[in-house]
Amino acid sequence: MFVNERRFLVEWGDCDPAGIVFYPRYVEWFDACTTALFTEAGMPIKTLFEAHGVIGIPLVDVKTRFLVPSTYGDELLAQSSVLEWRKSSFRLQHQFFKAGILAVEGVETRVWTGRDPANPDRLKSRPIPAEVIERLSAHRPLPE
Amino acid sequence: MFVNERRFLVEWGDCDPAGIVFYPRYVEWFDACTTALFTEAGMPIKTLFEAHGVIGIPLVDVKTRFLVPSTYGDELLAQSSVLEWRKSSFRLQHQFFKAGILAVEGVETRVWTGRDPANPDRLKSRPIPAEVIERLSAHRPLPE
Amino acid sequence: MFVNERRFLVEWGDCDPAGIVFYPRYVEWFDACTTALFTEAGMPIKTLFEAHGVIGIPLVDVKTRFLVPSTYGDELLAQSSVLEWRKSSFRLQHQFFKAGILAVEGVETRVWTGRDPANPDRLKSRPIPAEVIERLSAHRPLPE
Amino acid sequence: MFVNERRFLVEWGDCDPAGIVFYPRYVEWFDACTTALFTEAGMPIKTLFEAHGVIGIPLVDVKTRFLVPSTYGDELLAQSSVLEWRKSSFRLQHQFFKAGILAVEGVETRVWTGRDPANPDRLKSRPIPAEVIERLSAHRPLPE
Numbered sequence: 001m002f003v004n005e006r007r008f009l010v011e012w013g014d015c016d017p018a019g020i021v022f023y024p025r026y027v028e029w030f031d032a033c034t035t036a037l038f039t040e041a042g043m044p045i046k047t048l049f050e051a052h053g054v055i056g057i058p059l060v061d062v063k064t065r066f067l068v069p070s071t072y073g074d075e076l077l078a079q080s081s082v083l084e085w086r087k088s089s090f091r092l093q094h095q096f097f098k099a100g101i102l103a104v105e106g107v108e109t110r111v112w113t114g115r116d117p118a119n120p121d122r123l124k125s126r127p128i129p130a131e132v133i134e135r136l137s138a139h140r141p142l143p144e
Numbered sequence: 145m146f147v148n149e150r151r152f153l154v155e156w157g158d159c160d161p162a163g164i165v166f167y168p169r170y171v172e173w174f175d176a177c178t179t180a181l182f183t184e185a186g187m188p189i190k191t192l193f194e195a196h197g198v199i200g201i202p203l204v205d206v207k208t209r210f211l212v213p214s215t216y217g218d219e220l221l222a223q224s225s226v227l228e229w230r231k232s233s234f235r236l237q238h239q240f241f242k243a244g245i246l247a248v249e250g251v252e253t254r255v256w257t258g259r260d261p262a263n264p265d266r267l268k269s270r271p272i273p274a275e276v277i278e279r280l281s282a283h284r285p286l287p288e
Numbered sequence: 289m290f291v292n293e294r295r296f297l298v299e300w301g302d303c304d305p306a307g308i309v310f311y312p313r314y315v316e317w318f319d320a321c322t323t324a325l326f327t328e329a330g331m332p333i334k335t336l337f338e339a340h341g342v343i344g345i346p347l348v349d350v351k352t353r354f355l356v357p358s359t360y361g362d363e364l365l366a367q368s369s370v371l372e373w374r375k376s377s378f379r380l381q382h383q384f385f386k387a388g389i390l391a392v393e394g395v396e397t398r399v400w401t402g403r404d405p406a407n408p409d410r411l412k413s414r415p416i417p418a419e420v421i422e423r424l425s426a427h428r429p430l431p432e
Numbered sequence: 433m434f435v436n437e438r439r440f441l442v443e444w445g446d447c448d449p450a451g452i453v454f455y456p457r458y459v460e461w462f463d464a465c466t467t468a469l470f471t472e473a474g475m476p477i478k479t480l481f482e483a484h485g486v487i488g489i490p491l492v493d494v495k496t497r498f499l500v501p502s503t504y505g506d507e508l509l510a511q512s513s514v515l516e517w518r519k520s521s522f523r524l525q526h527q528f529f530k531a532g533i534l535a536v537e538g539v540e541t542r543v544w545t546g547r548d549p550a551n552p553d554r555l556k557s558r559p560i561p562a563e564v565i566e567r568l569s570a571h572r573p574l575p576e
Contacts, residue, residue: 027168312459
């Protein structure tokens with residue numbers, strides 16, 4: 001699979017009164033990781049979505065494990081890749097490492113989604129384009 | 145179990161360019177629901193945490209399912225309760241309904257957490273006080 | 289002017305490691321206050337924006353003063369109203385009170401904005417509809 | 433003055449239903465810029481705050497102008513520096529450029545703040561240490 005890395009610096013405003021990352025921030029970062037994965041595979045989401053008439057790739061589920069807390073000033077390294085392709089949905093994994101140790105792990109299921117032609121106020125899943133699957137399935141080793 | 149309800153109005157700033165709630169917002173709302181559950185059970189977290197010397201109740205995992213999208217102006221009704229007690233952790237469920245239909249569901253595992261006496265920079269789980277378990281296990285029927 | 293009140297409960301996740309509200313949260317709340325002002329004046333923004341073909345009312349400037357810090361569990365009462373109408377922009381004031389004392393004050397300038405007919409990728413200001421001005425200028429005394 | 437640059441990539445989740453950055457995000461980024469300014473001047477805030485017994489540098493006011501909207505995928509370059517030193521407060525400027533054009537500008541007044549010795553629940557301003565002023569006043573030209 002195509003694996004992408006993205007670095008995050010934990011900011012003061014990401015942390016709660018206990019001084020650790022307020023956990024929804026990780027879920028926001030999963031989204032940024034997914035965007036970065038598409039961008040690095042040559043498919044910036046803005047042009048990709050417009051080209052395919054999709055409104056986005058909303059989630060149907062996400063499972064997250066929090067293993068090690070982080071605080072402001074900490075640097076996290078995220079590794080993201082697609083785990084599985086289905087017809088119109090796909091599963092992604094994001095692993096956040098702090099100093100080489102797995103700190104947070106998330107697995108998302110997302111759906112390739114457009115407007116319902118029968119009712120533009122409604123959303124409707126669509127088959128994932130072959131090119132998207134191909135590019136995100138290409139072997140790309142991580143930098144050493 | 146003690147069940148609490150909390151209403152949320154989806155705001156413009158909660159929504160993404162697809163016009164639907166950016167999904168980490170739900171995870172923020174789970175946290176607000178957990179706080180409200182403690183408050184309604186007579187244990188506002190600020191005084192509770194100070195009384196017990198805990199720094200908070202951080203998550204170890206969360207599983208979320210997104211069934212129905214929502215947009216700004218939508219009103220959501222959340223129902224929250226504890227599903228299970230363990231020695232120092234507990235599992236909570238949050239269900240968000242839109243017009244009576246289950247829209248989002250989250251299950252969190254949280255840990256009753258203090259500073260490590262041996263190293264105040266580290267966090268350490270602690271046994272959940274009996275009073276906390278008792279109050280959040282009390283039967284309280286939902287308002288009709 | 290039409291004055292609206294909206295209450296906010298400060299949540300754990302709104303606060304930073306100093307234990308006080310992370311100040312961008314207030315700016316998010318200003319947006320929620322502006323939406324509530326329109327809603328209470330009988331113009332929910334979703335239908336209003338669609339009816340007038342505007343994409344929103346983005347800010348051109350905001351000035352904020354922070355007088356009293358707040359922490360999680362605090363309840364804030366916000367009072368919002370329009371201060372001034374111009375052709376396509378207007379100035380709003382939001383005052384947040386904690387236990388009757390002014391804690392935060394913001395003044396925003398917002399623009400009634402649509403797509404540029406000559407280039408739908410660009411935004412363009414439009415004259416504010418008379419009905420909007422009329423409704424938000426109506427005298428409405430605050431609840432005692 | 434010591435000027436620091438920090439780059440931001442606008443994420444999907446930073447944008448609202450109009451497809452442009454939800455404006456409180458800029459105010460969050462001002463905070464990240466302030467942290468980066470201290471870090472680059474050799475004073476990471478975590479160790480700095482602990483060394484001086486301060487709880488943070490909360491804002492007393494912020495003025496922001498929004499000149500050019502941005503959307504997801506846009507890259508912004510922020511330049512930050514201190515404009516003025518007072519006894520216990522200081523004014524900072526953050527300018528965000530998109531493709532070389534000034535897009536957003538913020539001016540913040542922040543206070544060097546500790547606990548009140550007479551009442552640890554209260555915050556109290558303190559004189560800014562000479563070293564902080566000296567380091568952030570050092571001339572550092574921007575990279576070409």
